[in-house]
Amino acid sequence: MNSHLTIEPFFDPKTWTISYVVSDDATSHAAILDPVLDFDLKSGRTSTESADQMLAYVKEHGLIVDWILETHAHADHLSAARYLQQQVGGQVAIGEHIREVQATFKKLYNLERNFLPDGSQFDHLFTDGETFKLGTLEVTALLVPGHTPADMAYLVDGNLFVGDTMFMPDVGTARADFPGGDAPTLYRSIRRLLSLPPQTKMFVCHDYPKGRDPAWETTVAEQRASNIHVRDGISEDEFVAMRKARDATLEVPTLLLPSIQINVRAGQMPPADDNGVSYLKIPLNALTKLP
Ligand SMILES: [Fe+2]
Secondary structure, three states, X not given: OOOOEEEEEEEEOOOOEEEXXXXXXXOOEEEEEOOEEEEEOOOOEEEOHHHHHHHHHHHHOOOEEEEEEOOOOOOOOEEOHHHHHHHHOOEEEEEOOHHHHHHHHHHHHOOOOOOOOOOOOOOEEEOOOOEEEEOOEEEEEEEXXXXXXXXXXXXXXXXXXXXXXXXXXXXXXXXXXXXXXXXXXXXXXXXXXXXXXXOOEEEOOEOOOOOOOOOOEEEHHHHHHHOOOOOXXXXXXXXXXXXXXXXXXXXXXXXXXXXHHHHOOOOOOOOOOOOOOOOOOOOOOOOOOOO
């Protein structure tokens, strides 16, 4: 276990996101996880600087991209999944509960009639526990709702990509107040992940370090020993009380409204207006509170 795969992290300092390329050393088959499309809110311009770094890595190592995996519909960055797919192929996939997220946000943004909240924008929707091969590696998709109803974690041969369920031990856990988010559900999802073997490596999707350099790799054992929100001994009730109190203090993420409307489309821009330009919508006084 672990000796025959390569995990390459890509840290985006603008959104504190860590994307990954995971590859099977024996066959060069690879998956890209949670790629970032750069977006400048002030100018409305997207760019592919971050995604192109992943692309260069894939090309340099001659990798065959089978999958572009999203852990969830991110609220802090736009997804580069479709851009990367155009460059290197692979199926864009997410958890099947994305349908609920799509239905919620179709309503909020009043999206066009033919945007169907059925997940068809993605190439594949994972069910809980679904397994697939990445070259010789076995991958298991795990449903870990709570941060959003659709969050997935991906277990690749003893390496767990946890998305936004958990952060590094000194940072804790993700908020649970987005539409469809739920703190008790998040607690149960996290306990499920923490029931994996203690040596399981954990790779987080964000880091918000205070007084140290960004980091993204930990283990189940380290999380159980020292995660500030969910280490062993913290009950569901204690966690839920902490999460609710903390979430009440958090602002809406800067890129939530732009990000979600791209990410429920699997990284596709909204259909262009009759002048050929694609627009994002900002609903006024509709997102009055979270959730
Ligand atoms: Fe998130």
